[in-house]
Amino acid sequence: MSTSPSLSYHHGDLRRALLEAALVILEREGEAGVQLRDLARAVHVSPAAPYRHFDSRAALLEALAVIGFQRFSRKLEDVAASGPAETGMPLGHAYVRFALDNPGLFRLMFSSQLRKDNRPGLRMAADAAFATLRHVMGGNTQGQRNAAISQWARVHGLAVLLLDRHIALPDGQDVEQLIAGVLAQP
Amino acid sequence: MSTSPSLSYHHGDLRRALLEAALVILEREGEAGVQLRDLARAVHVSPAAPYRHFDSRAALLEALAVIGFQRFSRKLEDVAASGPAETGMPLGHAYVRFALDNPGLFRLMFSSQLRKDNRPGLRMAADAAFATLRHVMGGNTQGQRNAAISQWARVHGLAVLLLDRHIALPDGQDVEQLIAGVLAQP
DNA sequence: CTGCAAAGTAAACTATGTCAACTTCACCAA
DNA sequence: TTGGTGAAGTTGACATAGTTTACTTTGCAG
Numbered sequence: 001m002s003t004s005p006s007l008s009y010h011h012g013d014l015r016r017a018l019l020e021a022a023l024v025i026l027e028r029e030g031e032a033g034v035q036l037r038d039l040a041r042a043v044h045v046s047p048a049a050p051y052r053h054f055d056s057r058a059a060l061l062e063a064l065a066v067i068g069f070q071r072f073s074r075k076l077e078d079v080a081a082s083g084p085a086e087t088g089m090p091l092g093h094a095y096v097r098f099a100l101d102n103p104g105l106f107r108l109m110f111s112s113q114l115r116k117d118n119r120p121g122l123r124m125a126a127d128a129a130f131a132t133l134r135h136v137m138g139g140n141t142q143g144q145r146n147a148a149i150s151q152w153a154r155v156h157g158l159a160v161l162l163l164d165r166h167i168a169l170p171d172g173q174d175v176e177q178l179i180a181g182v183l184a185q186p
Numbered sequence: 187m188s189t190s191p192s193l194s195y196h197h198g199d200l201r202r203a204l205l206e207a208a209l210v211i212l213e214r215e216g217e218a219g220v221q222l223r224d225l226a227r228a229v230h231v232s233p234a235a236p237y238r239h240f241d242s243r244a245a246l247l248e249a250l251a252v253i254g255f256q257r258f259s260r261k262l263e264d265v266a267a268s269g270p271a272e273t274g275m276p277l278g279h280a281y282v283r284f285a286l287d288n289p290g291l292f293r294l295m296f297s298s299q300l301r302k303d304n305r306p307g308l309r310m311a312a313d314a315a316f317a318t319l320r321h322v323m324g325g326n327t328q329g330q331r332n333a334a335i336s337q338w339a340r341v342h343g344l345a346v347l348l349l350d351r352h353i354a355l356p357d358g359q360d361v362e363q364l365i366a367g368v369l370a371q372p
Numbered sequence: 373c374t375g376c377a378a379a380g381t382a383a384a385c386t387a388t389g390t391c392a393a394c395t396t397c398a399c400c401a402a
Numbered sequence: 403t404t405g406g407t408g409a410a411g412t413t414g415a416c417a418t419a420g421t422t423t424a425c426t427t428t429g430c431a432g
Binding site for chain 3: 035036037038047048051056057
Binding site: 030031032107110112113115116126130142145146147149150152153154155156157158159160161163164165166167170178181182183184185186 | 336343368
């Protein structure tokens with residue numbers, strides 16, 4: 001999958017290579033571990049090379065987060081398409097599972113660092129993903145809206161609290177059981 | 187409240203002064219804005235002075251987060267003490283309100299950056315705060331436990347999503363109404 | 373009065389993001 | 403074929419922030 005190691009002056013697909021390397025590091029060391037110089041070294045280019053493709057480190061992180069939202073959105077759509085959504089449970093489960101499967105990415109997507117410098121791309125990607133949610137959950141009246149937000153908040157909160165290991169697992173119970181148990185609540 | 191501007195060589199209460207300055211900056215610029223050199227300058231000491239009181243920047247941030255959890259815990263206890271907790275609503279409301287009133291602090295408390303370097307002090311402060319929650323909500327059976335976690339997750343998720351402005355307010359509705367509406371859901 | 377340890381200072385080291393000036397190279401018009 | 407041009411990389415340097423080491427000041431115990 002990795003680009004052919006053309007030893008030429010030009011890398012050929014540096015942007016993608018940087019993002020791939022960044023994703024690996026992001027999951028292994030978290031956002032702070034994603035350093036432009038390291039990425040450059042990992043891909044065998046000079047420290048300044050990434051600037052041909054990203055205005056700044058923040059821009060690269062934004063690109064990562066956007067990718068994250070796209071994958072996230074896709075996952076949710078898949079689930080929504082497969083089942084007729086009797087309950088929101090499968091959707092909620094997919095939401096939490098995505099977070100647990102991509103901890104670094106998920107945290108980056110909801111990082112407040114990125115939110116500060118108002119990056120329209122990120123906002124749009126996030127809105128698109130949430131639009132999927134909103135569409136699936138439906139609800140026009142205020143009551144339905146509140147119910148939908150309540151569900152969303154619960155699922156999101158569960159994901160975040162599990163990610164940060166704030167919820168202690170009772171011995172003999174695995175995460176899946178816990179998620180199912182919590183999402184089964186009214 | 188600020189320490190008397192004793193122009194002496196020794197500051198007198200540098201640790202507290204640093205934390206106070208850090209809290210202000212934390213709320214104004216977020217975690218990234220909390221820089222040791224800036225804090226030192228703000229308190230009129232040399233850049234290395236903070237190291238007499240904190241091993242590292244991370245240690246200072248941890249101290250801030252611990253303070254946050256203590257305040258948080260106290261808020262929750264106050265609410266729990268005042269009302270007989272018919273519903274969890276007042277507690278949940280206090281939870282969300284704390285987040286909205288102290289955005290920088292709240293985000294720091296749940297920052298994954300700090301969690302990485304396993305800081306026992308932070309973990310203990312967090313556990314103490316959550317113990318309050320657990321105590322108030324009660325619940326020994328697995329069903330009760332799941333219900334409690336469900337409530338907790340919903341409240342936490344609501345706080346986080348509101349902080350990051352991911353929940354759009356319908357026009358003519360303020361945040362309080364939204365919180366009440368969501369927490370009123372079954 | 374004396375001396376010692378706590379609390380600050382000064383100066384330097386390192387790492388990282390970032391920029392400016394230069395270089396290569398693929399590609400295309402003449 | 404040739405020559406130039408712009409995109410993509412390189413080199414070298416700068417600024418800033420965290421951190422360390424060696425030195426200085428000063429309150430205070432004995």
